[in-house]
Amino acid sequence: MTAVExxxxxxxxxxxxxxVHALDGIDLEVGAGExxxxxxxxGCGKSTLxxxxxxxxxxxSGTVLVGGKTPHQARLDQDYGIAFQQAGLLEWRSVVENVExxxxxxxxxxxxxxxxxxxxxxxxxxxxxxxxxxxxxSGGMQQRVAIARALAPRPRLLLMDxxxxxxxxxxxxxxxxxxxxxxxxxxxxxxxVTHSIPEAVVLSDRVVVMSPRPxxxxxxxxxxxxxxxxxxxxxxxxxxxxxxxxAVREALRKGHP
Amino acid sequence: xxxxxxxxxxxxxGPRGSSGAWPPVVFGIGLLVLWELVVRVAGVPAFLLPAPSxxxxxxxxxxxxxxxxxxxxxxxxxxxxxxxxVFGVALALLATWSRLVGELxxxxxxxxxxxxIVALAPVFTTMFGSATEIPRRLVVxxxxxxxxxxxSARGLRQVRPVHAELMTALAATPWQHARFVRLPGAVPHxxxxxxxxxxxxxxxxxxxxxxxxxxxxxxxRITAAAANTAYxxxxxxxxxxxxxGLLFHxxxxxxxRLVTRGRTA
Numbered sequence: 001m002t003a004v005e006x007x008x009x010x011x012x013x014x015x016x017x018x019x020v021h022a023l024d025g026i027d028l029e030v031g032a033g034e035x036x037x038x039x040x041x042x043g044c045g046k047s048t049l050x051x052x053x054x055x056x057x058x059x060x061s062g063t064v065l066v067g068g069k070t071p072h073q074a075r076l077d078q079d080y081g082i083a084f085q086q087a088g089l090l091e092w093r094s095v096v097e098n099v100e101x102x103x104x105x106x107x108x109x110x111x112x113x114x115x116x117x118x119x120x121x122x123x124x125x126x127x128x129x130x131x132x133x134x135x136x137x138s139g140g141m142q143q144r145v146a147i148a149r150a151l152a153p154r155p156r157l158l159l160m161d162x163x164x165x166x167x168x169x170x171x172x173x174x175x176x177x178x179x180x181x182x183x184x185x186x187x188x189x190x191x192x193v194t195h196s197i198p199e200a201v202v203l204s205d206r207v208v209v210m211s212p213r214p215x216x217x218x219x220x221x222x223x224x225x226x227x228x229x230x231x232x233x234x235x236x237x238x239x240x241x242x243x244x245x246x247a248v249r250e251a252l253r254k255g256h257p
Numbered sequence: 258x259x260x261x262x263x264x265x266x267x268x269x270x271g272p273r274g275s276s277g278a279w280p281p282v283v284f285g286i287g288l289l290v291l292w293e294l295v296v297r298v299a300g301v302p303a304f305l306l307p308a309p310s311x312x313x314x315x316x317x318x319x320x321x322x323x324x325x326x327x328x329x330x331x332x333x334x335x336x337x338x339x340x341x342x343v344f345g346v347a348l349a350l351l352a353t354w355s356r357l358v359g360e361l362x363x364x365x366x367x368x369x370x371x372x373x374i375v376a377l378a379p380v381f382t383t384m385f386g387s388a389t390e391i392p393r394r395l396v397v398x399x400x401x402x403x404x405x406x407x408x409s410a411r412g413l414r415q416v417r418p419v420h421a422e423l424m425t426a427l428a429a430t431p432w433q434h435a436r437f438v439r440l441p442g443a444v445p446h447x448x449x450x451x452x453x454x455x456x457x458x459x460x461x462x463x464x465x466x467x468x469x470x471x472x473x474x475x476x477x478r479i480t481a482a483a484a485n486t487a488y489x490x491x492x493x494x495x496x497x498x499x500x501x502g503l504l505f506h507x508x509x510x511x512x513x514r515l516v517t518r519g520r521t522a
Contacts, residue, residue: 054426075428082426088419092441105427105437 001068003157003189004030004053009062011048011215022048024214026062030189032156035225037192037200037207039248045215046193047161053191054082054159067156078106080157081150081188085165087142089134095145096121096130102152113152120148123182140171144178151186158183158190165195172196176203177232184228197252201244202226202235209251219251307489315493322478323497330474331501333390334462337397338505341458342451344398345405350435352406353413363410370403378468393465393474400461405450412446413439448513455509459502475501 011023022045030036038046051057052064055071066074074080081102089098096117097104103113121127124144126137134142143163150158164172176199183190194200200207204223211218224244226235235241289309295301296308303311316323348366352359377399381392416439424434466476475498482491 056422056425075426078428080426082423084419084422086419088417088423090420090438090441092444101437102427105424105429105433 001032001156002029002065003032003034003067004028004191005063005065005068006049006053007063009049009052009064010060011045011052011057012060021214023052023059024216026215026217028208028217030157030191033187033189034206035183035190035192035204035223037194037204037223038210039194039197039200039207040210040215040252041212042195043215044210044212046210048215049210050159050161050191050193054080074157078102078153079155080159081153081155082159083143083146083150083161083163085162087134087139087146089142089145089149091134093134094130095126095132095134095137098134098145099148099152101149106153116152117148120151121145123151123185124148124178138171140167140175143167143175147179147182151182151188154186156188158186158188160190160192162193162195164199172199173232173236179203180226180232197245197248198236198241201241201248202232207244207248209248218254221247221251303488304486307492311489312492312496315487315489316496319490319493323475323494326473326475326478326494327497327501329390330462330466330476330498331459331504333393333465333474334397334458334501334505336390337394337462338401338455338458340394341398341401341454342405345402345450345454346409346447348402349406349409349413350440352410353439354431354435359410366403366406369399370407372399378465382469387469388471390471392470393462396465397458397461401454401458404453404457405447408450408453409443409447412443415446416442445517448516452506452509452513455505456502459498459505463498 006026006028009023009026011021013020013022026049028036038049040046048057052059053066053071055066055075064071067079069077069079089095090101093101096114099117099120100113103116108116118127118130121130124147126141126144126148129137129141134145137145143166147158147160147163150160164175167175179190180203190203192200192203201221201223203225205225207221207223208217209219209221210216221244224235224238224241226232292306293309296306348362352362378392378396381395385391385395413435420438420442421434424438429437463474463476463479466474467480471477472481475494478494479491479498482488482494
């Protein structure tokens, strides 16, 4: 089953002379378990594209299928998990209660959701912080809680909108390694919006390069996502990594002369 | 009023070291001594200003009456505070939930804040009769509803965009949105409303007694004592009113601290 299927997607904001043509003729497929990054300059519509998939924006025209369903149905069925640039934790809930939130909303009983949340906190390496308040955690830890929260309903698709954008470089690289491990263990497909070329290359099976006004896909570059047998730091020092970075950079320049 | 100032200042300043609490206490005692001296040396007549010692003596002899009347006035204030709090929060929830309700209710509640309690008390007494506490409790309810509504409505509207998006992505119902995000997020604002309303409830409860009803509370005792030229006794009940107001202020502060403990916002 294809995780995401977009065909001739168009998105305009407003109408008449003031209309903004945000997305134009987007064709994209994300396979099951595939990691796809969207990269491009500000205003290229990459976040809008993610939000259309999440049913937070409505497309103007074109086909959008999420796991074979309409985005609306996929949202109601909790088929995707989402993480934003801000962790957006509820500060009046403990860490474990924040991870439980999606299950709580969907009426899963307390024992079951607690067990699932504890399991997820172990997965993101925060098992010992279950009872802590979000304000007691660092930015990187908060973002890991947000990822655990997104994974709570066992989604087949993870939507991430610059989740590491607010983190420092060191934390960011550690989080990338964590995310690779989590994506491998959960076998979820990931659609990942980022500004960072190295981040896109090291995480992704494919890097989708976009150009602005109107937002179009200019090129799709093969990424260097490491398998279980390879450490991410080895990828970062490999020549294939630098070749891919150059390819993405050139694709970005082509789309934005 | 001078009697209340030292204590209030020390409390408002929050958790300080004992060294920080002492200067206002010393200042207050100094004021009382000065008051006593001025009254004795200058021979100020009792109707103008009784001596603190005379007031203290009245507090001693009237202590059981003070306790029972304070219980009546405090009880009315508490009932009205709880009713007004629940009513204010419920109205604010409705007002933020539905734009129509918000546009209908908000101006009415804000207009209610301009209604002088003096105007309401006699009318309520006529409506419900003078043998019941209901008019006074209603006055307190009206007085409390306004600040609680205003503070709650402000808090309920301040939902962080990321939280709103999250609830949409989670396909939460409007009620779940209110329960999981809006209400808990508004708690600090709601508690501020409660803290402001608590001492106002006592004031409303006392003032409402000046306009009829059973002669069993602090307010009616103050008027009765003053009418009987028992000035020191009137001041003794005034002192009890101040203490009751302080008690509500402190309780409101305590509840606010307890509920919002461990929050960053």
